[in-house]
Amino acid sequence: QVQLQESGPGLVKPSQTLSLTCTVSGGSISSGDYYWSWIRQPPGKGLEWIGYIYYSGSTYYNPSLKSRVTISVDTSKNQFSLKLSSVTAADTAVYYCARVQLGYSYGHDYWGQGTLVTVSS
Amino acid sequence: EIVLTQSPGTLSLSPGERATLSCRASQSVSSSYLAWYQQKPGQAPRLLIYGASSRATGIPDRFSGSGSGTDFTLTISRLEPEDFAVYYCQQYGSSRGYTFGQGTKLEIK
Numbered sequence: 001q002v003q004l005q006e007s008g009p010g011l012v013k014p015s016q017t018l019s020l021t022c023t024v025s026g027g028s029i030s031s032g033d034y035y036w037s038w039i040r041q042p043p044g045k046g047l048e049w050i051g052y053i054y055y056s057g058s059t060y061y062n063p064s065l066k067s068r069v070t071i072s073v074d075t076s077k078n079q080f081s082l083k084l085s086s087v088t089a090a091d092t093a094v095y096y097c098a099r100v101q102l103g104y105s106y107g108h109d110y111w112g113q114g115t116l117v118t119v120s121s
Numbered sequence: 122e123i124v125l126t127q128s129p130g131t132l133s134l135s136p137g138e139r140a141t142l143s144c145r146a147s148q149s150v151s152s153s154y155l156a157w158y159q160q161k162p163g164q165a166p167r168l169l170i171y172g173a174s175s176r177a178t179g180i181p182d183r184f185s186g187s188g189s190g191t192d193f194t195l196t197i198s199r200l201e202p203e204d205f206a207v208y209y210c211q212q213y214g215s216s217r218g219y220t221f222g223q224g225t226k227l228e229i230k
Contacts, residue, residue, distance in 0.1 A: 112165065
């Protein structure tokens with residue numbers, strides 16, 4: 001059974017960089033059948049896709065966040081990571097990592113439990 | 122960017138009833154790339170339907186999806202108590218990015 005687990009600081013100061021890591025277990029991040037996504041959800045609001053990465057390192061980002069986002073992959077650790085720079089209170093959200101199943105028409109079939117990141121001084 | 126608009130915002134029904142949730146796109150969406158998710162409080166979303174009408178692994182057959190072009194529907198044939206949750210539609214576009222609808226809350230009447 002595939003499992004994803006987010007980790008990282010729960011509190012980030014305004015203007016700083018938010019950094020999160022997603023550890024994948026029960027499957028290889030190097031499989032060509034998947035992309036690996038980051039998605040966020042502000043408290044009480046809907047879902048916003050941030051971006052995804054392929055095991056080769058190819059990335060695609062939400063155009064509205066592209067200037068501030070970097071997603072990277074470490075296949076040796078079976079992890080992928082998110083960096084979001086110049087954060088403000090508007091970046092406060094639960095951040096999820098998720099697997100994109102290419103065989104499921106690019107649906108997100110496995111998700112981490114989510115981690116709340118608060119931006120505050 | 123394709124905008125997905127879900128309706129109604131809140132749907133109040135009783136167990137055993139039929140639920141019909143709508144997702145309308147601002148421009149045509151490939152039905153191959155339209156998905157539906159269920160989210161319960163404090164939990165991550167769960168993939169229900171992909172490719173507009175295919176159920177994901179383990180999803181009961183009371184859940185069904187349909188539609189094409191700009192209009193898509195999620196139907197729950199007979200509501201069970203565990204079905205009351207928020208539902209999101211999602212599209213994967215030719216631009217290789219994703220957008221989500223704003224969600225429909227299905228609540229017990």
